[in-house]
Amino acid sequence: MNISSEFSKHALEYGSYNIIQNIVIEKLLLHVESKPKKILDIGCGSGALLSAIDWDYEFFCGVDFAKGMLELHPKSPKIELLYTDFNKDELFDNMLTCSFDFVFSASALQWADDLERIFSKIKGLKAPIALAIFTAGTFKSINETASISSILKSANEIKELQEKYFDANFEVQNYKLEFESTRDIFKYIKKSGVSGSRKVLNYKESKKLLRDYPLNYLEFEVAFIYTSKR
Numbered sequence: 001m002n003i004s005s006e007f008s009k010h011a012l013e014y015g016s017y018n019i020i021q022n023i024v025i026e027k028l029l030l031h032v033e034s035k036p037k038k039i040l041d042i043g044c045g046s047g048a049l050l051s052a053i054d055w056d057y058e059f060f061c062g063v064d065f066a067k068g069m070l071e072l073h074p075k076s077p078k079i080e081l082l083y084t085d086f087n088k089d090e091l092f093d094n095m096l097t098c099s100f101d102f103v104f105s106a107s108a109l110q111w112a113d114d115l116e117r118i119f120s121k122i123k124g125l126k127a128p129i130a131l132a133i134f135t136a137g138t139f140k141s142i143n144e145t146a147s148i149s150s151i152l153k154s155a156n157e158i159k160e161l162q163e164k165y166f167d168a169n170f171e172v173q174n175y176k177l178e179f180e181s182t183r184d185i186f187k188y189i190k191k192s193g194v195s196g197s198r199k200v201l202n203y204k205e206s207k208k209l210l211r212d213y214p215l216n217y218l219e220f221e222v223a224f225i226y227t228s229k230r
Contacts, residue, residue, distance in 0.1 A: 018048060020175055020220050021107045025049050027173065028106055028130045031226040036101035040125070042086050043108020047073035061098070063091065064108075087113045092121035100127045107222075110134040110152050119165040128227035129168060133158055137174065137221025139189070146201060146209045158223045168225050175220040182213055189218070 025048055037058040041049050044062030046069045053060075059078055064070055065085040073081055084091050086108070103125055110133050112118045122129060135158060136150040143150055153161075155172045162170060179185045186206075201209060 020177060022048055024132045024222055025052050025106045028104065028132055031130050038099060038101045040100045040103045042105040045069045049104055049106050095125060100125055103127045103129045105131045107132055107134060115153060116161050119161055123165045129166065129225060131225040133223045135221040135223050140219050141215055145213050155221060155223050162225045166225060168227050171224045173222050173224060176217045178217040182210055185218055186210060
């Protein structure tokens with residue numbers, strides 16, 4: 001397991017609450033050498049991955065269960081957006097009639113109802129992959145300070161599952177995102193959509209966490225699974 005780290009300062013200065021997701025997409029694309037023409041993006045969100053693609057493609061299919069996010073995507077005859085849940089077997093059954101050159105998923109599969117089943121479905125598409133999955137190491141110190149546990153899988157759990165289905169590389173990247181104040185940290189958590197705790201804190205508990213959190217940054221841990229460059 002290759003583990004590396006990166007530190008980004010002053011998160012809110014970027015005017016976006018998707019900073020880590022965008023960094024993840026940039027790293028995913030580093031593992032794509034073939035410039036695929038027919039692309040599937042599972043959990044495509046508002047189209048950040050599509051916007052980052054800098055080569056000419058023939059067909060892009062994006063899947064997401066957030067209709068409002070899909071509406072933010074660029075519009076083109078080459079783009080097909082599917083408003084559906086990637087946890088549904090019917091989605092992948094229908095995908096088997098298609099032929100994709102590459103399958104991406106950036107910062108979405110941590111929310112899979114059954115990650116092993118999703119891995120098996122992705123394998124059935126018989127295409128190279130580049131997947132990024134947030135792990136239980138995300139918000140580690142927040143969770144420890146608040147005495148709550150993560151619903152996300154650990155990096156080791158994800159590694160064990162992916163080894164059953166893919167002949168691929170596995171890498172863990174740790175990020176730290178620095179903020180000007182503790183309040184900015186919690187504003188980011190609320191707006192970013194990258195939360196993974198089992199428990200929603202009440203007002204008193206949230207106030208205590210705001211007071212007791214000892215760091216000026218948030219931790220993120222992301223597992224990358226990608227097919228070797230050819």
